[in-house]
Amino acid sequence: PHGIQTILQELGVRADNPAYSTGLTWGGEANEKARTIHSPADGKVIAAVRFATAEDYDQVVKTAQAAFQTWRLVPAPKRGDIVRQIGNKLRQYKEPLGKLVSYEMGKIMQEGLGEVQEMIDICDFAVGLSRQLHGFTMHSERAAHRMYDQYHPLGVVGIISAFNFPVAVWSWNAMLAAVCGDVSIWKPSEKTPLVAVAVQHIVQEVLKENELPEGVFNLIIGDAEIGQLLAADGRVPLVSATGSTRMGKQVGQVVAARLGKALLELGGNNAIILTEHADLDMAMRAVVFGAVGTAGQRCTTTRRLIIHDSIFEEVKQRLLGIYPKLPIGHPLQDGTLVGPLIDQQAVEGFTKALAQVQQEGGTLLTGGEVLTGDAYPTGTYVTPALVEAENHYSTVQEETFAPILYLIRYSGDVEAAIALQNGVRQGLSSSIFTLNMREAEAFLAATGSDCGIANVNIGTSGAEIGGAFGGEKETGGGRESGSDAWKVYMRRQTNTINYSRELPLAQGIKFDV
Numbered sequence: 169p170h171g172i173q174t175i176l177q178e179l180g181v182r183a184d185n186p187a188y189s190t191g192l193t194w195g196g197e198a199n200e201k202a203r204t205i206h207s208p209a210d211g212k213v214i215a216a217v218r219f220a221t222a223e224d225y226d227q228v229v230k231t232a233q234a235a236f237q238t239w240r241l242v243p244a245p246k247r248g249d250i251v252r253q254i255g256n257k258l259r260q261y262k263e264p265l266g267k268l269v270s271y272e273m274g275k276i277m278q279e280g281l282g283e284v285q286e287m288i289d290i291c292d293f294a295v296g297l298s299r300q301l302h303g304f305t306m307h308s309e310r311a312a313h314r315m316y317d318q319y320h321p322l323g324v325v326g327i328i329s330a331f332n333f334p335v336a337v338w339s340w341n342a343m344l345a346a347v348c349g350d351v352s353i354w355k356p357s358e359k360t361p362l363v364a365v366a367v368q369h370i371v372q373e374v375l376k377e378n379e380l381p382e383g384v385f386n387l388i389i390g391d392a393e394i395g396q397l398l399a400a401d402g403r404v405p406l407v408s409a410t411g412s413t414r415m416g417k418q419v420g421q422v423v424a425a426r427l428g429k430a431l432l433e434l435g436g437n438n439a440i441i442l443t444e445h446a447d448l449d450m451a452m453r454a455v456v457f458g459a460v461g462t463a464g465q466r467c468t469t470t471r472r473l474i475i476h477d478s479i480f481e482e483v484k485q486r487l488l489g490i491y492p493k494l495p496i497g498h499p500l501q502d503g504t505l506v507g508p509l510i511d512q513q514a515v516e517g518f519t520k521a522l523a524q525v526q527q528e529g530g531t532l533l534t535g536g537e538v539l540t541g542d543a544y545p546t547g548t549y550v551t552p553a554l555v556e557a558e559n560h561y562s563t564v565q566e567e568t569f570a571p572i573l574y575l576i577r578y579s580g581d582v583e584a585a586i587a588l589q590n591g592v593r594q595g596l597s598s599s600i601f602t603l604n605m606r607e608a609e610a611f612l613a614a615t616g617s618d619c620g621i622a623n624v625n626i627g628t629s630g631a632e633i634g635g636a637f638g639g640e641k642e643t644g645g646g647r648e649s650g651s652d653a654w655k656v657y658m659r660r661q662t663n664t665i666n667y668s669r670e671l672p673l674a675q676g677i678k679f680d681v
């Protein structure tokens with residue numbers, strides 16, 4: 169279907185071409201350590217992948233540790249050059265890789281290609297960064313003394329990623345880690361291992377061409393058990409974990425118990441505020457893309473729409489005009505805007521949340537069906553739902569990873585809307601649509617949005633890689649990607665050098681011996 173076998177061939181994802189540095193073979197029969205991967209688009213088997221054992225894991229860590237000895241000595245701009253070559257290879261493989269992302273994860277092809285573009289963009293960013301890993305120079309209080317800070321490579325970085333951005337999240341971490349002089353071990357989601365194998369092949373081609381050890385970028389396929397090994401492993405100074413808040417609480421505690429560093433990128437419960445001063449034509453595009461794009465399976469998906477009383481009916485009617493016409497179908501089909509959910513469990517989560525919110529007093533306005541028939545053979549296609557609800561409902565307080573948009577009414581001034589926006593446990597992305605300067609600034613002030621991302625006249629989803637990405641509260645507090653997020657991948661050292669003939673003590677302390 170859709171030439172998927174050709175795509176796998178093009179990407180070198182073949183049973184006779186085992187993923188490097190994992191010691192694993194795959195593509196054969198499923199055994200007790202293997203899983204069969206089905207496409208959520210048509211339910212067909214793509215391949216069987218063998219999962220790693222604890223012994224495999226140990227071998228991968230050793231390979232990574234050995235590679236670190238070499239890699240940390242390569243000058244940072246030269247490490248940047250390797251990342252540049254990875255970016256170029258990703259450009260070359262963009263089309264087949266984007267299609268495989270789409271077919272294995274279920275997002276539409278445009279978004280699959282967009283995900284690969286994001287990988288290319290972070291490579292470009294990291295190349296520039298490789299010449300800008302600066303620290304500060306400070307003035308010493310002591311004469312003829314120099315003081316500065318510098319950043320050194322940290323070591324082995326563990327990367328646990330979620331199914332919904334099966335490759336981009338890895339690149340945000342791995343490309344920064346690489347220019348910082350770290351080596352990485354990637355444990356992708358057990359739901360989307362094939363794209364990870366494909367990416368590993370691309371990266372290994374570059375390492376081979378440059379005669380670098382394969383352990384600079386490592387891949388380990390497995391489920392939560394392998395993730396737990398990474399979290400507990402003292403040989404892994406930093407664990408970057410993307411996924412549900414439930415997972416983050418477990419990983420965060422295990423890493424903290426050994427005083428390691430954790431970078432947590434967890435669930436969101438993102439809202440757009442529409443004030444009476446909103447440009448509604450602009451806002452509608454942002455709301456619909458944010459709520460139904462990737463079938464509601466982005467961490468930044470718009471889940472709550474907080475609408476001023478005076479425009480509530482108009483907004484509701486406009487959405488009711490758009491929702492029933494959304495093209496739902498095979499993600500690789502031209503024109504599709506909404507693909508399937510990842511699996512049956514996600515569908516159950518969707519229908520359960522809709523039943524529960526109605527029990528709590530919510531009104532289902534449209535959508536909420538599970539589609540059947542020849543065009544929808546997997547039972548994973550649903551119609552995006554619009555629900556009139558109140559912010560305090562327990563269903564609204566949770567992140568349901570599916571296309572449900574809650575319409576929430578507010579009256580009075582923008583502070584009332586901000587209180588609703590902040591009135592959840594998660595703190596990832598937030599947005600306001602207004603042409604009123606006071607409202608916009610109130611939203612961005614210290615008393616405004618409490619999220620890691622706060623946008624004006626832009627929706628909640630679709631962040632650029634140049635900014636630091638992440639969120640507060642139960643979203644975990646981590647920051648990845650742009651700005652100065654690189655600092656977490658390095659260890660900081662303060663150096664003071666005395667080039668005088670004296671030994672003055674700081675704080676003017678007298679200590680004559």
Ligand code: NAD
Nearest residue numbers: 330331357391392395396411412415418433434435436467
């Ligand atoms: P998940 O939590 O089920 O799994 C994520 C990853 O964690 C997988 O690789 C899984 O194997 C691993 N894992 C699970 N339990 C673990 C444990 N106890 N120890 C170690 N590893 C463990 O999440 P998912 O369903 O794949 O992804 C959806 C979730 O991810 C949503 O909540 C979404 O908001 C979140 N997400 C957040 C961001 C962000 O940047 N903030 C980005 C993408 C997705």
